[in-house]
Amino acid sequence: MQNVVIVAAARTAVGDFQGSLASLKGHELGTLALKGTIDKFGIDPNLIEEVIGGQCNQYGSPGNSARWVTLKAGLPVETVSTTVHQQCPSSMRAADILAQEIMLGRIEAAAAVGYESMSNAPYMLFGARKGYRLNDGEVIQDSLMLGGLICAFEGYHMGVTAENIAELYNITREQQD
Structure with a gap:
């Protein structure tokens, strides 16, 4: 079995929501x-x-x-x-x-x-491809709330999931960091 070595690492600056990096996907x-x-x-x-x-x-x-x-x-x-x-x-x-x-x-x-x-992250209109007719509008859905930030099983925010798991297993904030 071969050994694995990390030889280099880099990252972009940490950005804020709608901040200076917002123009970059x-x-x-x-x-x-x-x-x-x-x-x-x-x-x-x-x-x-x-x-x-x-x-x-x-x-x-x-x-x-x-x-x-x-x-x-x-x-x-x-x-x-x-x-x-x-x-x-x-x-x-x-x-x-x-x-x-x-x-x-x-x-x-x-x-x-x-x-x-x-x-x-785009907003979604899932019925738009089929075309809309008179008065059959649709609620625009935030893709952040569809594919990543909401638990698919429990329906609540993944941050809440992390807090629940930390509480269940007595994981302190310091241990998480």
């Missing part, structure tokens, strides 16, 4: 982070065999957004690219999958990238 932020890491640490893009991007709210992003990030960051077209979605820990899952690939000897070098832009 999640996959654009992912591109900046990946390209920035490659440039800052002098990594040869040809050595990166696989990129996995973790993104929670994928509405409004290109299909397989990790592929977009990979190519826009200047990696070769031969680089395998996959997008994973596991809610909040999506980028951690990306790193986990790539670590397993390296341990198994399938690849030697990879990049895990996490990206998100809640400022660019």
Whole structure:
């Protein structure tokens, strides 16, 4: 089994909702982070065999957004690219999958990238494709409340879910941080 070593890490600045980074979509932020890491640490893009991007709210992003990030960051077209979605820990899952690939000897070098832009999460009109008729309007739905921030089973905010789990298992704020 091969050992796994993290050789470089970078991130974009932490942004606020509708703040200075709001003009950039999640996959654009992912591109900046990946390209920035490659440039800052002098990594040869040809050595990166696989990129996995973790993104929670994928509405409004290109299909397989990790592929977009990979190519826009200047990696070769031969680089395998996959997008994973596991809610909040999506980028951690990306790193986990790539670590397993390296341990198994399938690849030697990879990049895990996490990206998100809640400022660019679209509003949805699910019935619009069929066309609307007189007086059959629809409520506009916020994609943030559909695919990521609301528990699909209990119907409440994922922040509340985290608080409930912390209380149930006696996890302090300090332990979480």
